[in-house]
Amino acid sequence: MTEKHLSSQFDVELSGISTRVLEMGGLVESQVAQAIYALTHFSGETATQVLQNEERVNQMELDIDADLSTIIARRQPTARDLRLLIAISKTIGNLERVGDEAARVARTVQRLINTGVSSRLRLPVADVSFEASLATASLRRALDAFARLDTQVALEVIKNDNEIDAEFDGLMRKLITYMMEDPRTISASIDLVFVAKAIERVGDHAKNLAEQVIYIVKGTDVRHNTPEAVANIIK
Secondary structure (H helix, E strand, O other), X not given: OOXXXXXXXXXXXXXXXXXXXXXXXXXXXHHHHHHHHHHHHOOHHHHHHHHHHHHHHHHHHHHHHHHHHHHHHHHOOOHHHHHHHHHHHHHHHHHHHHHHHHHHHHHHHHHHHHHOHHHOOOOOHHHHHHHHHHHHHHHHHHHHHHHHOOHHHHHHHHHHHHHHHHHHHHHHHHHHHHHHHOXXXXXXXXXXXXXXXXXXXXXXXXXXXXXXXXXXXHOOOOOOOOHXXXXXXXX
16 A cells, blocks of 8 residues: 555565554444444344454554554654554554444443333434444445545545534434433433444544545645545645
Protein backbone atom coordinates (compact mmCIF):
# COMPACT_ATOMS: atom_id res chain seq x y z
CA MET A 1 0.00 0.00 0.00
CA THR A 2 3.09 2.25 -0.07
CA GLU A 3 5.76 3.07 -2.61
CA LYS A 4 8.96 1.00 -2.72
CA HIS A 5 11.81 2.00 -0.41
CA LEU A 6 15.54 1.57 -0.56
CA SER A 7 15.16 -0.95 2.23
CA SER A 8 13.06 -3.91 1.08
CA GLN A 9 12.84 -5.01 4.72
CA PHE A 10 11.17 -1.71 5.57
CA ASP A 11 8.60 -2.42 2.86
CA VAL A 12 7.94 -5.81 4.42
CA GLU A 13 7.51 -4.28 7.87
CA LEU A 14 5.08 -1.62 6.61
CA SER A 15 3.08 -4.18 4.67
CA GLY A 16 2.96 -6.51 7.67
CA ILE A 17 1.73 -3.76 9.99
CA SER A 18 -0.95 -2.68 7.51
CA THR A 19 -2.15 -6.26 7.10
CA ARG A 20 -2.49 -6.67 10.86
CA VAL A 21 -4.47 -3.43 11.10
CA LEU A 22 -6.91 -4.77 8.52
CA GLU A 23 -7.12 -8.05 10.44
CA MET A 24 -7.94 -6.11 13.59
CA GLY A 25 -10.50 -4.10 11.64
CA GLY A 26 -12.16 -7.28 10.38
CA LEU A 27 -12.37 -8.60 13.92
CA VAL A 28 -14.03 -5.50 15.36
CA GLU A 29 -16.41 -5.32 12.40
CA SER A 30 -17.40 -8.90 13.19
CA GLN A 31 -17.81 -7.96 16.85
CA VAL A 32 -20.27 -5.20 15.99
CA ALA A 33 -22.25 -7.50 13.69
CA GLN A 34 -22.38 -10.21 16.36
CA ALA A 35 -23.44 -7.71 19.03
CA ILE A 36 -26.37 -6.55 16.90
CA TYR A 37 -27.30 -10.15 16.10
CA ALA A 38 -27.29 -10.83 19.84
CA LEU A 39 -29.63 -7.87 20.35
CA THR A 40 -32.08 -8.66 17.56
CA HIS A 41 -32.23 -12.38 18.46
CA PHE A 42 -31.72 -11.94 22.22
CA SER A 43 -28.88 -14.44 22.01
CA GLY A 44 -26.89 -14.66 25.20
CA GLU A 45 -24.44 -17.06 23.58
CA THR A 46 -23.56 -14.60 20.82
CA ALA A 47 -23.21 -11.79 23.34
CA THR A 48 -20.72 -13.93 25.25
CA GLN A 49 -18.69 -14.50 22.07
CA VAL A 50 -18.43 -10.73 21.57
CA LEU A 51 -17.10 -10.27 25.09
CA GLN A 52 -14.62 -13.09 24.68
CA ASN A 53 -13.14 -11.38 21.60
CA GLU A 54 -12.68 -8.09 23.45
CA GLU A 55 -9.46 -9.27 25.10
CA ARG A 56 -8.11 -10.38 21.70
CA VAL A 57 -8.78 -6.94 20.21
CA ASN A 58 -7.08 -5.23 23.14
CA GLN A 59 -4.00 -7.44 22.75
CA MET A 60 -3.83 -6.74 19.01
CA GLU A 61 -3.77 -3.02 19.72
CA LEU A 62 -0.93 -3.41 22.22
CA ASP A 63 1.10 -5.65 19.91
CA ILE A 64 0.75 -3.40 16.87
CA ASP A 65 1.51 -0.30 18.92
CA ALA A 66 4.68 -1.91 20.30
CA ASP A 67 5.83 -2.83 16.79
CA LEU A 68 5.15 0.71 15.58
CA SER A 69 7.40 2.10 18.30
CA THR A 70 10.15 -0.34 17.33
CA ILE A 71 9.92 0.55 13.63
CA ILE A 72 10.00 4.29 14.32
CA ALA A 73 13.01 3.95 16.61
CA ARG A 74 14.94 1.70 14.23
CA ARG A 75 14.02 3.18 10.84
CA GLN A 76 13.48 6.85 11.74
CA PRO A 77 10.98 7.26 8.88
CA THR A 78 10.13 10.62 7.34
CA ALA A 79 7.44 12.18 5.14
CA ARG A 80 4.69 9.80 3.99
CA ASP A 81 6.11 6.79 5.83
CA LEU A 82 6.01 8.64 9.13
CA ARG A 83 2.48 9.84 8.40
CA LEU A 84 1.46 6.26 7.71
CA LEU A 85 2.85 5.01 11.03
CA ILE A 86 1.27 7.88 13.00
CA ALA A 87 -2.07 7.29 11.27
CA ILE A 88 -1.87 3.57 12.00
CA SER A 89 -1.34 4.33 15.69
CA LYS A 90 -4.49 6.46 15.71
CA THR A 91 -6.37 3.92 13.59
CA ILE A 92 -5.81 1.00 15.95
CA GLY A 93 -6.92 3.20 18.84
CA ASN A 94 -10.19 3.87 17.04
CA LEU A 95 -10.61 0.19 16.21
CA GLU A 96 -10.07 -0.78 19.83
CA ARG A 97 -12.80 1.67 20.84
CA VAL A 98 -15.15 0.15 18.25
CA GLY A 99 -14.55 -3.17 19.99
CA ASP A 100 -15.39 -1.49 23.30
CA GLU A 101 -18.71 -0.27 21.88
CA ALA A 102 -19.55 -3.77 20.62
CA ALA A 103 -18.79 -5.16 24.08
CA ARG A 104 -21.04 -2.50 25.61
CA VAL A 105 -23.91 -3.62 23.40
CA ALA A 106 -23.24 -7.27 24.29
CA ARG A 107 -23.35 -6.52 28.02
CA THR A 108 -26.64 -4.68 27.54
CA VAL A 109 -28.09 -7.71 25.74
CA GLN A 110 -27.07 -9.92 28.65
CA ARG A 111 -28.74 -7.55 31.08
CA LEU A 112 -31.97 -7.46 29.04
CA ILE A 113 -32.05 -11.25 28.84
CA ASN A 114 -31.38 -11.67 32.56
CA THR A 115 -34.23 -9.32 33.46
CA GLY A 116 -36.64 -11.06 31.09
CA VAL A 117 -37.44 -7.84 29.23
CA SER A 118 -37.22 -9.45 25.81
CA SER A 119 -40.24 -11.64 26.40
CA ARG A 120 -42.49 -8.96 27.91
CA LEU A 121 -42.10 -5.76 25.94
CA ARG A 122 -42.14 -4.60 22.35
CA LEU A 123 -39.11 -2.40 21.71
CA PRO A 124 -37.77 -0.69 18.54
CA VAL A 125 -34.95 -3.18 18.14
CA ALA A 126 -35.34 -3.16 14.35
CA ASP A 127 -34.58 0.56 14.29
CA VAL A 128 -31.42 -0.02 16.31
CA SER A 129 -30.46 -2.74 13.83
CA PHE A 130 -30.89 -0.34 10.91
CA GLU A 131 -28.68 2.26 12.58
CA ALA A 132 -26.11 -0.48 13.13
CA SER A 133 -26.21 -1.48 9.46
CA LEU A 134 -25.32 2.10 8.51
CA ALA A 135 -22.47 2.24 11.03
CA THR A 136 -20.98 -1.12 10.06
CA ALA A 137 -21.18 -0.22 6.38
CA SER A 138 -19.22 2.97 7.12
CA LEU A 139 -16.66 0.98 9.10
CA ARG A 140 -16.26 -1.48 6.23
CA ARG A 141 -15.79 1.32 3.70
CA ALA A 142 -13.28 3.07 5.97
CA LEU A 143 -11.23 -0.11 6.20
CA ASP A 144 -11.42 -0.50 2.43
CA ALA A 145 -10.24 3.10 2.04
CA PHE A 146 -7.32 2.34 4.35
CA ALA A 147 -6.39 -0.81 2.43
CA ARG A 148 -6.32 1.02 -0.91
CA LEU A 149 -5.48 4.52 0.40
CA ASP A 150 -8.56 5.73 -1.48
CA THR A 151 -9.43 9.29 -0.52
CA GLN A 152 -12.70 9.28 -2.46
CA VAL A 153 -14.03 6.33 -0.47
CA ALA A 154 -12.79 8.04 2.69
CA LEU A 155 -14.75 11.15 1.71
CA GLU A 156 -17.91 9.06 1.27
CA VAL A 157 -17.51 7.73 4.81
CA ILE A 158 -17.16 11.27 6.16
CA LYS A 159 -20.27 12.41 4.29
CA ASN A 160 -22.33 9.42 5.47
CA ASP A 161 -21.67 10.19 9.13
CA ASN A 162 -24.52 12.73 9.05
CA GLU A 163 -26.95 9.98 8.02
CA ILE A 164 -25.96 7.89 11.05
CA ASP A 165 -26.38 10.91 13.32
CA ALA A 166 -29.84 11.58 11.88
CA GLU A 167 -30.87 7.96 12.42
CA PHE A 168 -29.68 8.18 16.03
CA ASP A 169 -31.75 11.35 16.61
CA GLY A 170 -34.85 9.68 15.15
CA LEU A 171 -34.36 6.64 17.33
CA MET A 172 -34.10 8.83 20.44
CA ARG A 173 -37.46 10.40 19.63
CA LYS A 174 -39.03 6.99 19.14
CA LEU A 175 -37.67 5.68 22.45
CA ILE A 176 -39.00 8.72 24.29
CA THR A 177 -42.43 8.02 22.79
CA TYR A 178 -42.24 4.38 23.93
CA MET A 179 -41.43 5.43 27.49
CA MET A 180 -44.24 8.00 27.58
CA GLU A 181 -46.82 5.53 26.24
CA ASP A 182 -45.81 2.58 28.40
CA PRO A 183 -43.86 3.19 31.64
CA ARG A 184 -42.94 -0.52 31.70
CA THR A 185 -40.56 0.15 28.83
CA ILE A 186 -38.57 2.84 30.64
CA SER A 187 -35.76 0.64 31.96
CA ALA A 188 -35.29 -1.31 28.73
CA SER A 189 -35.61 1.83 26.60
CA ILE A 190 -32.84 3.50 28.59
CA ASP A 191 -30.68 0.46 27.87
CA LEU A 192 -31.44 0.87 24.17
CA VAL A 193 -30.49 4.54 24.36
CA PHE A 194 -27.00 3.46 25.41
CA VAL A 195 -26.94 0.83 22.66
CA ALA A 196 -27.93 3.40 20.05
CA LYS A 197 -25.27 5.78 21.33
CA ALA A 198 -22.66 3.03 21.17
CA ILE A 199 -23.58 2.39 17.54
CA GLU A 200 -23.46 6.10 16.76
CA ARG A 201 -19.93 6.14 18.17
CA VAL A 202 -18.99 3.27 15.84
CA GLY A 203 -19.94 5.60 12.99
CA ASP A 204 -17.81 8.34 14.54
CA HIS A 205 -14.81 6.01 14.73
CA ALA A 206 -15.32 5.00 11.09
CA LYS A 207 -15.23 8.69 10.19
CA ASN A 208 -12.01 9.07 12.19
CA LEU A 209 -10.46 6.19 10.23
CA ALA A 210 -11.43 7.87 6.97
CA GLU A 211 -9.82 11.11 8.10
CA GLN A 212 -6.58 9.24 8.81
CA VAL A 213 -6.57 7.87 5.26
CA ILE A 214 -6.68 11.41 3.91
CA TYR A 215 -3.92 12.41 6.31
CA ILE A 216 -1.70 9.60 4.99
CA VAL A 217 -2.25 10.49 1.36
CA LYS A 218 -2.44 14.29 1.49
CA GLY A 219 -0.48 15.10 4.65
CA THR A 220 -3.35 17.31 5.82
CA ASP A 221 -5.29 16.93 9.05
CA VAL A 222 -8.95 17.22 7.97
CA ARG A 223 -10.53 16.72 11.38
CA HIS A 224 -13.23 19.26 12.30
CA ASN A 225 -13.69 20.20 8.63
CA THR A 226 -16.98 20.05 6.76
CA PRO A 227 -17.34 17.37 4.07
CA GLU A 228 -17.29 20.16 1.48
CA ALA A 229 -13.96 21.44 2.80
CA VAL A 230 -12.53 17.91 2.82
CA ALA A 231 -13.66 17.44 -0.80
CA ASN A 232 -11.70 20.54 -1.80
CA ILE A 233 -8.60 19.31 0.04
CA ILE A 234 -8.47 15.98 -1.79
CA LYS A 235 -9.03 17.43 -5.27
